[in-house]
Amino acid sequence: xxxxxxxxxxAKGWRDxxxxxxxxxxxxxxxxxxxxxxxxxxxxxxxxxxPPFGKRTPNEAQASASPAPPDATASLEERLTATLxxxxxxxxxEVLISYESSPEMVPAMSVDKQxxxxxxxxxxxxxxxxxxxxxxxxxDGPFVLMEIEPRVRGVIVVAExxxxxxxxxxxxxxxxxxxxIPASKVDVxxxxxxxxxxxx
Numbered sequence: 001x002x003x004x005x006x007x008x009x010x011a012k013g014w015r016d017x018x019x020x021x022x023x024x025x026x027x028x029x030x031x032x033x034x035x036x037x038x039x040x041x042x043x044x045x046x047x048x049x050x051p052p053f054g055k056r057t058p059n060e061a062q063a064s065a066s067p068a069p070p071d072a073t074a075s076l077e078e079r080l081t082a083t084l085x086x087x088x089x090x091x092x093x094e095v096l097i098s099y100e101s102s103p104e105m106v107p108a109m110s111v112d113k114q115x116x117x118x119x120x121x122x123x124x125x126x127x128x129x130x131x132x133x134x135x136x137x138x139x140d141g142p143f144v145l146m147e148i149e150p151r152v153r154g155v156i157v158v159a160e161x162x163x164x165x166x167x168x169x170x171x172x173x174x175x176x177x178x179x180x181i182p183a184s185k186v187d188v189x190x191x192x193x194x195x196x197x198x199x200x
Contacts, residue, residue, distance in 0.1 A: 029113070040108065084157065084174060089167045091160030092191060097179075099150040107142035154185045162190040 024031065077095050085093045109129045117123050155175050161167040171188045175181070 029115075033113075080175070080178060083178070084159065084171055087167070087170055087174065089161040089164060090171065093157065093159045093171075094191070095158075095175075096156045098153045098155075100153045101150045106146045106148060107144055152179050152181050152185065154187070155179065155181070157186070157188045158191045159188065160191045162188050 077097050080097070081093050081095045084090060084095065111127060111129045114126045114128075115123055116126060157171050157175060159167070159171060162171060168188045172183060172186050175186045175188075176183060
């Protein structure tokens with residue numbers, strides 16, 4: 001019985017402490033901003049894999065804060081080329097993907113709220129926001145929450161085996177499935193034969 005009473009008093013004390021904490025936060029808006037900034041900083045440190053008090057080299061800081069490499073689209077072309085070349089009867093393959101735009105980075109935003117009192121005694125709030133930036137050794141860039149991939153405008157596939165209608169249909173279906181695009185955006189063409197080198 002005494003154990004249950006001590007558990008309930010501990011739970012009650014914990015609830016009282018929570019209520020007191022949130023009441024203090026509501027009463028002090030600046031304390032809320034400090035708390036939010038601390039949470040964002042902790043998330044940033046966890047995201048980039050840096051220990052809170054550790055020291056990173058300039059190269060490590062640059063690598064973690066820099067955006068995705070510009071050849072990400074080339075990497076997709078390479079992977080698609082490697083996959084399509086494994087289809088039976090395809091032979092050598094070249095793939096060209098065109099996009100409607102470049103990748104879009106969505107940065108974390110730092111919001112600053114200020115309340116002002118006018119001469120009549122009324123209170124108004126002003127809010128401003130700017131990208132949250134990470135400052136470190138050799139690095140000074142925005143904290144990117146996510147990267148929005150660009151939409152595919154069209155794909156051209158040139159393959160040795162594309163002269164065969166069955167192989168051509170397989171290539172078209174594979175590209176449609178991989179990139180989730182309609183058939184009208186995929187063009188599959190036969191590859192020109194390689195000229196044989198003249199004997200010496």
